[in-house]
Amino acid sequence: PSKKEDILSGFRVNWMNLRDADTGKILWQGNEDISDPDKEHIAQVPKKILKCRAVSRELNFSSLEPMEKFRLEQKVYFKDRCLEEWNFDFGYVIPESTNTWQSLIEAAPESQMMPAKVLSGNVVIVTHFYNGDLEISQSRVKLFYV
Secondary structure, X not given: OOOHHHHHHOEEEEEEEEEEOOOOOEEEEEOOXXXXXXXXXXXXXXXXXXXXXXXXXXXXXXXXXXXXEEEEEEEEEEOOEEEEEEEEEEEEEOOOEEEEEEEEEEOOOHHHOOOHHHHOOOEEEEEEEEEOOEEEEEEEEEEEEO
């Protein structure tokens, strides 16, 4: 199996978007490699995304190395307190491939939803990228609702 450094050096998130799952309309798209663990990334997301029943996330990534069990663990923090946690399994990644991965994220009940002005700048999504149990990278994305 490939080592962490080998996988990370050949791994890249090319782009990502968030869509209203009901309409398919793209609400946000970013072209930054959010798998880079050396900085906190910033995303300016339209506040209307908080009204969606569900959001579809599309992640396009490239990998030089094969991965047996590529997966993500995401935690959503509000002022350093974990509010939500999601796990996503992609599975086998072919070496020297580019892949698009779509996942559905269901919204919290409206009664639990905080207003955008409270959330903006206080929400950080921490994503752990794994091949099986081997952590490849960790990224931090701070959200601003605009």
